[in-house]
Amino acid sequence: MTTFSSDFTPEEKMEIKTIKTYKKDLLDDIQVTCIHIPGMSKVQSRAIEKNKQFANGKKKFNMDPKKGINYLLEIKLLDGSAQSIAEFLYKEEGLNKTAIGEFLGEREELHLQTLKAFVELHEFSDLNLVQALRSFLWSFRLPGEAQKIDRMMEAFATRYCDCNLDVFQSTDTCYILSFAIIMLNTSLHNPNVKDKTTLERFISMNRGINNGEDLPNDLLSKLYESIRNEPFKIPEDDGNDLTHTFFNPDREGWLLKLGGRVKTWKRRWFILTDNCLYYFEYTTDKEPRGIIPLENLCVREVHYPRKPYCLELYNPNSRGQKIKACKTETDGRVVEGKHQSYTICASSAEERDSWIEAIRASITKDPFYDLVSVRKKKVIHQTPQDSGEQDPTS
Numbered sequence: 001m002t003t004f005s006s007d008f009t010p011e012e013k014m015e016i017k018t019i020k021t022y023k024k025d026l027l028d029d030i031q032v033t034c035i036h037i038p039g040m041s042k043v044q045s046r047a048i049e050k051n052k053q054f055a056n057g058k059k060k061f062n063m064d065p066k067k068g069i070n071y072l073l074e075i076k077l078l079d080g081s082a083q084s085i086a087e088f089l090y091k092e093e094g095l096n097k098t099a100i101g102e103f104l105g106e107r108e109e110l111h112l113q114t115l116k117a118f119v120e121l122h123e124f125s126d127l128n129l130v131q132a133l134r135s136f137l138w139s140f141r142l143p144g145e146a147q148k149i150d151r152m153m154e155a156f157a158t159r160y161c162d163c164n165l166d167v168f169q170s171t172d173t174c175y176i177l178s179f180a181i182i183m184l185n186t187s188l189h190n191p192n193v194k195d196k197t198t199l200e201r202f203i204s205m206n207r208g209i210n211n212g213e214d215l216p217n218d219l220l221s222k223l224y225e226s227i228r229n230e231p232f233k234i235p236e237d238d239g240n241d242l243t244h245t246f247f248n249p250d251r252e253g254w255l256l257k258l259g260g261r262v263k264t265w266k267r268r269w270f271i272l273t274d275n276c277l278y279y280f281e282y283t284t285d286k287e288p289r290g291i292i293p294l295e296n297l298c299v300r301e302v303h304y305p306r307k308p309y310c311l312e313l314y315n316p317n318s319r320g321q322k323i324k325a326c327k328t329e330t331d332g333r334v335v336e337g338k339h340q341s342y343t344i345c346a347s348s349a350e351e352r353d354s355w356i357e358a359i360r361a362s363i364t365k366d367p368f369y370d371l372v373s374v375r376k377k378k379v380i381h382q383t384p385q386d387s388g389e390q391d392p393t394s
Helices: 010-035 042-063 065-074 082-091 097-104 109-120 129-138 146-163 171-189 199-205 217-229 349-363 367-380 384-388
Strands: 251-258 265-273 276-280 290-293 298-304 307-314 326-328 334-336 341-345
Touching (some): 042 065, 097 109, 097 146, 129 171, 146 171, 199 217, 298 341, 307 349
Antiparallel strands (some): 251 265, 251 341
């Protein structure tokens, strides 16, 4: 794991990472050259070749997790067991944290078993829930899909309760409180959230979640103070690709965008990720031509002359005002967008509807609330007598 002094600027940190990448590639080339040096033993040559294959497998994993794992299985550097793959994901440096989360989130049996083994590699004994969450959420990046998050947090709650038998009455309690802590982190440390959650509200939100009983106020107060004093850290990826913003988008594809002052349709490559819509002139461009933050916007189907499959992004609360967005001019200047709404055209009704659904999901995306609500109702309305009849880890 690469660590930096707080004295370095973000640009200096990026430069150091780039230098490390060049150094690693150079060492790989040196190893290949050494294979052909006269006098080198076959054992040494095989070891060098194995290291090169392993490095190549990590690069493949960062670009496509499934293909990377399959490559390492084919050349027998992983034995195919969930335990072997989990240890690779947990211990190996240089892996893209987004790719790790993507692999662990799949529902095929091997992925489910790998997730279980991966979580069991974490030791949560004698840690409070915030400390355990910090460790867990540092080892990969949570994906955006609600079902994947649900499986991962279920596995975390089970592991935490196995390591700390007397803290909660059930894994449901741990699961719900974990999400409450993650949401508290967002509330306290996201500058876009104006109404910050107070300690009193945090305690009130979590009443009755311990199989119908309240958790001790002292426990909740300590968890609250821990998050207030130090937000969760999002892991920086250690992979060689330094542009991960668009690594795992919610949706991407070609669409037509109606111009601003000059009303012409232009073909653009759109990427939807992190509650923003980015558009590029070419798929190979590293910088977007425009960025449309989706906060406070709505999307709807619209009918446009000679363009039957259109959707519109608009601000329902500020009609007539420009949407907060930016674009890059041909001379490289970044300027404020001039749109009061954005009209975008798809190639079919099915594609238009899929984009509308994806954009709405991104705008409203806080999957934590939906995941927790059903389970919260279940445990709050459960009586202590009911909970006594159940397996505490059910």
